[in-house]
Amino acid sequence: MIATPEPDHDRKTELMAIDQSKSGIKGLVDAGLAKLPRVFVHDHLNLNIKSGPAPDNVNIPVIDFAGVNTDSTRRAMIIDEIRNACMKWGFFQVVNHGIPVITLEEMINGIRRFHEQEPEAKEKLYSRDESKKVTFNTKIDMSQTMAAYWRDTLTCVMAPNPPATQELPGTCRDIMLDYTNNVMNLGTTLFELISEALGLNPKHLKDIGCTEGLYVMGHYSPACPEPELTMGTGVHTDSGFLTVLLQDQIGGLQVLHDNRWIDVTPIPGALIINLGDLLQVSP
Template sequence: MGFTSTSENNEDNKLFMLDSERVEELKAFDDTKLGVKGLVDAGITKIPRIFYNPPCNFKRASELNHKDYTIPIIDLARVHHEDPSERKRVVERVREASETWCFFQILNHGIPVSTLEDMINGVLRFFEQDDEVKKEFYTRDQRPFLYNSNYNLYNAPTSTWKDSFFCDLAPIAPKPQDLPDACREILLEYSNQVMKLGTLLFELLSEALGLSPNYLREIGCNEGLYVFGHYSPACPEPELTLGTVKHADVDFITVLLQNHIGGLQVLHQDMWIDVPPLPGALVVNIGDLLQLVSNDRFRSAEHRAVANPVGPRVSVASFFSTAFHPSSRIYGPIKEVLSEDNPPKYREFSIPEVLAHYKTKCLFNHTSPLSHFRI
């Protein structure tokens, strides 16, 4: 048995006290069941220290005189045109965006603007309804629909300036009675529309990989869908915190709807690129699972959301993955994209295996699970 010096003991005690104080502060915040919005409603002018985020080493592109950097905007209006060359042009743009930026915005995607607006309003209705009604959905237990602030509140090194609801939508649809009145109808309608859009997006991504249009759907990339509705109120000290910390998505693709208040940024060439809201547009980004099966042809990208002095910022992130429905399906780099010059870079895996590694080894520091599966 070894012994520790007095000075080391003192340092350990300090760390323990800091950790203990933080846990107490987190629990006090969590117990209110009112989230970040509750703090703002109470009129705070200084944010609690649990929300402090360390400074970032990367600069915004706009600060480095790269104001022309912007993620691609792709018009899907002509994907069903009778002239096949029109679809090929769209596929080429999708391929280029997925290989280079890993993010792109889409217009004329088939979801009516009125539905997008109704979904944003549904999120607002849920978070701005009577506190006692909203509290009924506050939990950290897994349910078809739940609400809380910072889903990994007790496991993350810092907290972020947002409240969220979660809804598991496919492959098993939730019972309508499990969803809140404030957003039940629009949540079901919007998710149906996103599932249809997912079918088209996976067709275009398949073709961009040189595969048949149905390839990615046939291996189950669009079977699962879950949604997070995020609500980030105006922050009195936005320079001290973030709306979402830097991370990449552990799914196949993500479709994001955001309201008029910006904040989303993509890390590209060691710079933060703003993704400004575009009326009627949706943001699409590649997830880790698609990077794995495409053998790095398409790549996931780290991104974040900054806190804002104005608000609320509302976003709805739709994730294509069967994360909450364990499957024995085995994935690996798609054989059709491999060659002598492009051998497999990853071993075979199951989605539960990727998620288990992410939760135990990567979630705390928001690191990528990809390296664990590299050959």
């Protein structure tokens, strides 16, 4: 569906009003929003690329990490699976990765608690200052004409220089620290395996600094009055990052494979690893 532009639409004023409220999209919804603000309308959602479940003959890679650090034969098999997934897909799911399921579930619940608390509790963190280590805001761009995305995001820069503990929101502070420690350990293992898949020393990617940084981003997309007109995120790649994705069981994530958008079906306890452009080499 393509929306008809409104001639009297003042994009900047509308964006500033949303931004200055400091309550995010959740605040708009809680206030009784019945019609989608024009800045969130995406005019070109009719993509010429097919979308849907994976065909029967296409298997989205799921890699079992059981034995990765205790069984050399199994580790070699995992490295082969990672190599194939990197070459053919650019992402894969991992199970038996060592992070307790209860930690993953509580992380999702903690992010939900943050976004669903009273607006006054979130206002002090609302900022677009990228020098801050903990911020909350809505995905809008004041300088361009691109449509805003229907999501609020809590962003925490957790490594290499984490924020003071008291800077983290109380609603998810403890689980954020626990989850971060677990993901940093998993990240080290992933970079070792990818290094070996490339035929390099296991410590190669770690030695050049790939394991040093960690951003934790907790996205939240509340119920939308006109969901057919907007998107929570757009078509993108994650340049230069290895991304560990934790999604709830509702799903909604798609990946582009062989010119087709394929649904990524959530697997309880699994994590999605997105290589982005990390391993892309120019000829």
